[in-house]
Amino acid sequence: MRAVIADDETLLREGLARLLTDAGVDIVGTAGTAAELLRRVELGRPDVAIVDIRMPPTHTDEGLVAAREIRESYPHVGVLVLSHHLESRYALRLLEEHPERSGYLLKERVSDVAVLVDALRRIDEGECVLDPTIAARLVRRSRERGPLDDLTDRERDVLSLMAEGHSNDGICRALFLSPKTVETHVRHIFMKLDIPQTSDYHRRVLAVLAYLRG
């Protein structure tokens, strides 16, 4: 798998590059600014771009803007946005516009190379990825007594993984369940939450996120 890394911290950028190289990812370029990132993507044609959301000049959401541009100009290049923001708004904004090949992880995940590589692989396979902490926050958040209370504990686990962007296969692997069991759980969840069923995997993720956030 080929990847580029964009982060304005040189030390972090180069460290991450070495870490991923050791894990077998082919780093075809690194960038310190959004413009440089776009050039690296154009030249290196990576499978995934890893982008820090805070980049010069304003250090707010330049990375997110660049990620969006990559998804629009290079549909085959996935993006993984790294952020300090715990709130779901930036993540949802990215995933709503480009649910395929997009991911949003908290910055601190980068040291856990297994999680990082797993996210990159899933994005490369066309899935979307949402940080488990953010997904858990949405599932857990206080709300009126409602359909969520009717879910069983197992169904809740499945819902969390769906919110993180896992496909049924991914959920199977994560919970050690058979595909048939997962399918039943998913069907029950959709029925209880009154979310319209769809065969489209990405639509399903978005519907879950919208339900959780709304």
Place this chain on the structure above:
Amino acid sequence: MPRATLLAAVGVVALGVSMFSLDIVRSDSGYTPASVSAQREVAFLLAGWALIAVGLVSWWRDPASRFGALVTLAGLAWFVAEWNNPANPSALAFTVGLCFYVAYPALAAHAASSYPSGRLVSRRLRVAVAAAYVGAIGVLGVAPAIFFDPGAAGCEGCPANLLLVSDQPGLVDGLERLGVVLGVAWAGALCGLMCVRAVRAPVVGSVVVPGAVVLGLTTLLFAFALERGFLAHGDLEHRLWPAQVAAALALALGVAWTWLRARRLRRTMGSLVAALARSPASGELRDALAATLDDANLVLGYRIEAGLAPVDVHGRAVDLTGLAQTALVADGREVAVLGHRSGPLDDPALVEQVTTTARLVLENERLQAEASLRIEELRRSRARVVEAADAARRKLERDLHDGAQQRLVSLSISLALVSSAHPEDAGLLRAQEELRAATADLRELAHGIYPSVLVDEGLAQALLALREESPIVLELGALPKGRFPPEIEATAYAVVSELVDMSRQRLSVVAERRDSALVIVAEPDADPLDLTSVEDRIAAASGSIAVVEHPGEDRRSLHVELPCEP
């Protein structure tokens, strides 16, 4: 003698004098411009009578002022000017005429330039008026009369000159020539001085300006007589005479006009007193003054602090640009300043009356203005404290994110690199776990310090984010889309955040932009409700909070209004 009797006596004498003069004018044979036609005779009488009438009335109205007497004298002098006419049947009157035939312009100048007190206000005017009397009555009147024998001068029908001591035609010629030259000087000087006074004190203009015209015409007559060496009735004098009548009438009308103005002033003050008697609420004094002075845009300000703009009763700065300004001064101290259209307050008497009448209310409003100003200063300083605290928290949040957290992430990568080279080292793995936990802790800490989403994306997004982590049910209704000033957003967020902490299980919040304010309606389920800290924040942003009870429904809502310019 009682005043009424004296004035009546003067009036009777004046009537007699005028009739006697009319007789002379009627039997004139070319010595006066007042004769020739019935119109001229009527104009002659009207001008003199008008001056005497306004003189007597002024005298009656204000006996302490010499002005009325001076105008009356000027009117008499207008008639006496004809008494040196050869047609004068009386030797005594003829002699008086010889002495006083030029007294009218001197008296008119004295009267007009001394309005309204009858005292001359400047040294220059006193000198000029004295020179006028010396020139008109001394050099041109009494002095030549002593040496003038009308008979010897060829006037067969002239009455006798009772003052005659010795016939000296040469001396008389010289004196008259000197008098004419002096006349140009004093009449011109008085005309100029009166013009200056009219410009400096426009309020006395209705009297001083006609006076200046009278003296201007006199200057012209003297100037034309320079070559001839004496005053006489020539073609030019004949043609200028209607202007002299008009100027005399204008002077009389100008005096009458001041009475009308005084009446208006009294009425004005009457309505102001009536308005103030209703003990106006704060701020209504301006309205009362605006109505009294008939100036809707009138601005009433109080200078509380030197160097700062004047403020109104509520402590708000008032704008005086483009307005005429008048200070209301009491006991030598400025109480207030009025911004107004030019005109109505040109009269110093009016300004003084306004100040005296409204003094108590003005002082009271001034104290209120000062108190309001102090309160406003206090509020501003509180807002600054809140803002500074917010800014410090925002900076801390950024520093933690961009500094400490970045370093921890870099460190965790370094550690991961080391760890991958020594996969058997359990201590390294444990360190990595610790570091990960520390990073998560720091993230939570930084997040709680200040919500960066509020700065980046505004109130609505910040409230949605607040809901994601709120330990209670936070129901959000309609939220405003646009942005508000940072301090308003910070206050609104802080208020909702405080209410979340206060509520037991649920809190519903609706926010909207209404006119130029952010209105938040919140329904917390807390009981009792301690709003002290919320109120402090809201007050610092000049906002207001009201608790609305819903009787019979066992609920109540908080209405918070935060003013902000749209």
